[in-house]
Amino acid sequence: MRATLLGAAIALVAGVAVAMPASAANPIITSVYTADPAPLVVGNTMYVYAGRDEAASGQQNFLMREWRVLSSTDAASWTDHGAKANIGTFRWVGADAWASEVEPRNGKYYWYTSVNGNGPGWMDIGVAVGDSPLGPFADAKGGPLISDSTPNSSGLNIDPTVFTDDDGQAYLYWGSYWGARAAKLKPNMIELDGPVVTPQGLANFWEAPFMFKRNGLYYMIYAANDTNGCVTSSSYACQRYATATSPMGPWTHRGVVLGQVSSTTNHAGVVQFNGQWYMVYHNAQAPGGGNFRRSVAVDLLHFNADGTMQRVVQTVAGPPPNPGGSGNVALTATASTSYVSPWENLAAVNNGATPTSSADRSNLVYGNWPEQGTQWLEYTWPSARSINRTAVYWFDDDQGIDLPASCRLQYWTGSAYADLPGQFATAANTFNTITFPTVSTTRLRLNITAKTGLSTGVLEWQAFAA
Ligand code: FUB
Numbered sequence: 001m002r003a004t005l006l007g008a009a010i011a012l013v014a015g016v017a018v019a020m021p022a023s024a025a026n027p028i029i030t031s032v033y034t035a036d037p038a039p040l041v042v043g044n045t046m047y048v049y050a051g052r053d054e055a056a057s058g059q060q061n062f063l064m065r066e067w068r069v070l071s072s073t074d075a076a077s078w079t080d081h082g083a084k085a086n087i088g089t090f091r092w093v094g095a096d097a098w099a100s101e102v103e104p105r106n107g108k109y110y111w112y113t114s115v116n117g118n119g120p121g122w123m124d125i126g127v128a129v130g131d132s133p134l135g136p137f138a139d140a141k142g143g144p145l146i147s148d149s150t151p152n153s154s155g156l157n158i159d160p161t162v163f164t165d166d167d168g169q170a171y172l173y174w175g176s177y178w179g180a181r182a183a184k185l186k187p188n189m190i191e192l193d194g195p196v197v198t199p200q201g202l203a204n205f206w207e208a209p210f211m212f213k214r215n216g217l218y219y220m221i222y223a224a225n226d227t228n229g230c231v232t233s234s235s236y237a238c239q240r241y242a243t244a245t246s247p248m249g250p251w252t253h254r255g256v257v258l259g260q261v262s263s264t265t266n267h268a269g270v271v272q273f274n275g276q277w278y279m280v281y282h283n284a285q286a287p288g289g290g291n292f293r294r295s296v297a298v299d300l301l302h303f304n305a306d307g308t309m310q311r312v313v314q315t316v317a318g319p320p321p322n323p324g325g326s327g328n329v330a331l332t333a334t335a336s337t338s339y340v341s342p343w344e345n346l347a348a349v350n351n352g353a354t355p356t357s358s359a360d361r362s363n364l365v366y367g368n369w370p371e372q373g374t375q376w377l378e379y380t381w382p383s384a385r386s387i388n389r390t391a392v393y394w395f396d397d398d399q400g401i402d403l404p405a406s407c408r409l410q411y412w413t414g415s416a417y418a419d420l421p422g423q424f425a426t427a428a429n430t431f432n433t434i435t436f437p438t439v440s441t442t443r444l445r446l447n448i449t450a451k452t453g454l455s456t457g458v459l460e461w462q463a464f465a466a
Pocket residue numbers: 035036051062098099114158159207208265266267
């Protein structure tokens with residue numbers, strides 16, 4: 001088994017490392033090699049948990065002994081907190097600190113890890129626990145959660161992903177060598193709650209599952225290595241994804257969300273942070289990098305209106321800074337409207353996008369065609385926000401939706417809507433900003449009046465805390 005995985009990686013080690021400028025934003029850290037990233041948002045911080053590749057230059061296998069934590073408050077600049085767990089965290093473990101993921105519950109943080117547990121077989125899944133996203137972490141169980149002795153376990157028990165649903169039920173997925181597995185976890189997060197099952201529908205699954213939920217739909221991204229639209233050689237891997245209406249599946253395969261990367265292995269995670277979706281993955285792009293000297297990168301992930309994911313564009317620049325909650329309170333508002341076209345999406349208005357033009361359809365779009373006259377868009381917050389500035393990027397599809405004739409801004413006084421001074425500009429291809437004396441309100445409303453015979457649309461509507 002081991003020879004198969006390593007052989008695949010070895011076959012293409014030569015020549016794939018491409019040195020990138022040290023100032024590049026991707027990879028997000030170049031002082032050490034990092035791999036198998038798993039993102040987690042806590043408060044205003046995105047954490048990335050990653051293994052460390054310690055293989056010497058030219059070494060043809062993994063040397064991995066610790067897991068590090070990186071963090072960011074804008075998804076663009078990163079802090080390396082160093083190793084927060086290592087193979088010594090688990091007394092029963094001898095080597096191979098492979099892919100891991102952290103899941104919070106009841107104020108604790110459970111770190112699920114792939115490890116060589118010195119028992120029968122090769123890899124196991126362990127779990128450590130800490131009181132904060134940065135630990136300190138200690139073994140939560142004193143032995144493997146999953147091993148080769150676990151009935152119906154995977155051919156290679158690595159790459160855990162844990163997802164907790166809205167009802168509090170947690171699910172563990174894992175596996176490699178085309179053997180995806182799933183089980184429920186008990187509320188203590190360190191014991192299985194029922195049998196290990198083989199999930200259905202994860203087409204071409206190879207390894208590295210990562211599960212999340214968006215708009216009531218469950219998503220599983222995972223590494224595949226087929227040459228049928230995934231990779232040019234099965235030594236490499238892409239990220240395919242599937243969706244399901246139930247956390248245990250069955251899953252429906254949806255396509256490729258991340259193409260081949262420059263390392264043979266491909267391991268990724270998805271997270272929403274300050275209203276924007278991100279994919280965190282690894283490649284071999286750091287100076288001196290390679291298949292066993294990998295590095296973590298972050299790029300934007302965009303959803304289509306029907307919930308499918310667009311293929312991630314791998315960039316050197318990385319995503320633009322997104323300080324989110326430090327300014328744009330729209331990201332935490334609930335949006336409502338007098339009308340949205342069924343094929344467009346109200347979520348577009350506060351998903352944190354930065355449009356490139358008024359015709360930009362690369363992110364979600366709000367439009368109210370064929371409605372005419374005055375339509376409203378509103379933000380609601382559960383408690384009052386102090387706001388003194390707002391900005392709108394208008395949508396113009398050069399068909400039924402055009403820039404508006406005018407737009408009036410109102411806020412909720414607690415008993416009625418009141419006008420805020422000034423009229424919005426209606427310029428294309430830019431944020432139209434309006435400032436006003438600070439109001440403390442739970443609702444902000446745009447009354448958008450269309451040009452005769454036309455409808456209106458919005459790509460992004462921001463509101464800033466005073
Ligand atoms: O980093 C070691 C292994 O390589 C991971 O567990 C797999 O997902 C692959 O990335």
